[in-house]
Amino acid sequence: MSALMQVNHLSKAFGGNQVLEDVSFSLDQGEILGLLGPNGSGKSTLLNTISGFTPIDHGTISIGTQRIDKLPTYQIINSGIARTFQLPNMPKKMSVLEVVMAAGTRSHGLFQSLFPSKRLRQVEQSDLAKATQLLDELLLTKVRNLPADALSGGQKKLLGIACALMGKPSVLMLDEPMAGVHPNLRQEIVETLTRLNQNGLSLIIIEHDMHFIRELCHRCIVLNRGTIVANCSPQELAHNEQVLEAYLGGGTHKLQEAV
Numbered sequence: 719m720s721a722l723m724q725v726n727h728l729s730k731a732f733g734g735n736q737v738l739e740d741v742s743f744s745l746d747q748g749e750i751l752g753l754l755g756p757n758g759s760g761k762s763t764l765l766n767t768i769s770g771f772t773p774i775d776h777g778t779i780s781i782g783t784q785r786i787d788k789l790p791t792y793q794i795i796n797s798g799i800a801r802t803f804q805l806p807n808m809p810k811k812m813s814v815l816e817v818v819m820a821a822g823t824r825s826h827g828l829f830q831s832l833f834p835s836k837r838l839r840q841v842e843q844s845d846l847a848k849a850t851q852l853l854d855e856l857l858l859t860k861v862r863n864l865p866a867d868a869l870s871g872g873q874k875k876l877l878g879i880a881c882a883l884m885g886k887p888s889v890l891m892l893d894e895p896m897a898g899v900h901p902n903l904r905q906e907i908v909e910t911l912t913r914l915n916q917n918g919l920s921l922i923i924i925e926h927d928m929h930f931i932r933e934l935c936h937r938c939i940v941l942n943r944g945t946i947v948a949n950c951s952p953q954e955l956a957h958n959e960q961v962l963e964a965y966l967g968g969g970t971h972k973l974q975e976a977v
């Protein structure tokens with residue numbers, strides 16, 4: 719494996735609150751990296767900085783040889799990075815299929831949308847095929863004509879993944895994909911993410927569900943108060959003293975309960 723993404727000495731503070739401090743790690747091509755840590759340790763902020771939603775104070779973020787830490791969000795998306803959110807908001811007046819199709823339109827850019835052409839119609843046809851396939855893979859075919867806002871919390875998460883995949887990213891970052899998802903759907907999600915990974919997608923996954931982490935992740939990094947305290951295999955987590963200290967020292971998610 720070779721490094722696809724490199725984060726070096728990244729720091730971020732909100733006012734006097736130092737949320738990320740000197741964070742460095744890499745994501746290898748084809749890797750599934752778990753991002754763990756107690757509540758408030760800076761996991762979502764780290765994803766926000768990588769995806770350009772939150773500007774960084776210090777450090778660098780690169781994809782291959784390209785620095786992306788100063789780029790606007792749409793260019794970061796174009797460089798192949800997609801993400802989902804912990805609590806996805808969905809439009810009330812669009813159907814599930816329309817929301818996925820709109821995510822595809824966003825990835826083609828405004829120019830093509832404003833000046834429709836034969837080429838655009840072809841793109842729309844291929845978007846429809848891709849959206850239909852993704853909805854099928856993410857078990858949303860039955861609800862494709864419902865308003866997106868009417869979906870359950872778990873289904874909204876799946877829809878968020880479908881939208882993120884419309885841009886054909888090389889890195890997908892998921893913020894707690896299993897939270898609120900019915901147990902019956904979990905294995906399907908694991909299998910879908912495994913298949914996507916086998917087809918070349920690299921993943922960074924924030925998750926508190928240790929069964930999911932062990933089943934899916936090749937490696938984990940653990941944040942505690944904004945600093946990386948472990949970078950190891952999922953199997954090594956339960957024996958890592960700094961990890962146990964991070965979780966037992968005040969976090970509400972107790973690692974030992976999960977392992």
Ligand SMILES: Nc1ncnc2c1ncn2[C@@H]1O[C@H](COP(=O)(O)OP(=O)(O)OP(=O)(O)O)[C@@H](O)[C@H]1O
Nearest residue numbers: 732735737755756757758759760761762763764804
């Ligand atoms: N936009 C913001 N403005 C001010 N403070 C923020 C902002 N975003 C995050 N923070 C603070 O950064 C800290 C880390 O939050 P973050 O959401 O990154 O943690 P987390 O590890 O993802 O937590 P959880 O597991 O509970 O989702 C918190 O103290 C939070 O209040």
